[in-house]
Amino acid sequence: MKDFQAKRNVQTGIMSLAASPRRVFPLLCPKREYDWIPIWQCRMIFSETGYAEDNGIFYTDFREDRGPEWWVVTRYEPCRAIEFIRFAAGVRITRLDVRLAGDGPDRTIATWTQTMTALSPEGNSYIDRYDDASYRQEISHLETMLNHYLQTGTMLAIPGHESVQEAQQK
Numbered sequence: 001m002k003d004f005q006a007k008r009n010v011q012t013g014i015m016s017l018a019a020s021p022r023r024v025f026p027l028l029c030p031k032r033e034y035d036w037i038p039i040w041q042c043r044m045i046f047s048e049t050g051y052a053e054d055n056g057i058f059y060t061d062f063r064e065d066r067g068p069e070w071w072v073v074t075r076y077e078p079c080r081a082i083e084f085i086r087f088a089a090g091v092r093i094t095r096l097d098v099r100l101a102g103d104g105p106d107r108t109i110a111t112w113t114q115t116m117t118a119l120s121p122e123g124n125s126y127i128d129r130y131d132d133a134s135y136r137q138e139i140s141h142l143e144t145m146l147n148h149y150l151q152t153g154t155m156l157a158i159p160g161h162e163s164v165q166e167a168q169q170k
Contacts, residue, residue, distance in 0.1 A: 007124045008117045011132055013139030015110040019150040021079040021100040024108045026051075027146065028082050028098055030058045030071070036149035037142075038158050045070070052082065067091070092116055092123040112139055 017024050026032055029052035030042040044050065045057040054076040061068040067088055075083035079100060086094040095115040103109045114135065118124040148156035 004121065005124075006118045007127045008115065009127045009130070010113065010115045011135040012111060012113045013136055015108075015112065015139060015143040015146070016103070017108040017110055017143070017150060018106065018147050019108060020106055021102055021108045023150065024100055024110065024146070025079045025082070027149070028052065030056075036145050036155055038145075038155055042071075052076065069094075088119075088123075090120055090122070092118050092126060110143075112142075 027036060030044065031051050033040040033042075039062070041060065041062075043059045045059055047053055047056040047058070052073055054073055056073040056076075058071050059068070060066075060071065069086045069088045072085045072087075073082065074085050074095075075081055075097070081097070081099045083095065083097045086096060088094075094117075097113045097115075099111045099113075101109045101111075116127055116130070118127050145156045148154070
């Protein structure tokens with residue numbers, strides 16, 4: 001590790017959402033994401049309310065995508081902004097900053113900025129693979145799911161993926 005040079009990648013994606021920031025903001029929460037992201041799974045580590053809050057901590061493990069990560073809410077401004085620091089032990093640290101701005105009576109522009117910093121050669125490889133096109137695709141997919149939920153109150157069905165709730169009902 002003596003000669004290791006960390007890579008950093010900053011990526012920004014913009015969403016146009018069919019609801020006011022007041023309706024969008026509560027859905028940017030580890031517990032509420034179960035409502036609109038079919039593959040979402042997390043374990044709350046610390047939260048006085050059980051939902052997103054300043055200094056709340058939760059854990060995810062999407063092995064096929066990012067692997068285990070610990071998330072800390074580092075900014076919590078209802079209807080305006082939420083920020084997370086995500087720690088993938090020995091691999092990378094990611095800062096995810098989501099800012100909301102009203103765009104008319106029932107529209108929100110959400111700006112998602114991700115700053116990813118490698119902690120190891122494995123982290124550098126991950127950053128190399130996770131290019132701008134990958135990030136744009138992820139943001140677009142999240143935008144589609146979130147808009148579907150905002151417009152219908154139901155989770156978008158994704159072929160080949162059952163929701164966590166559907167899997168638990170079996």
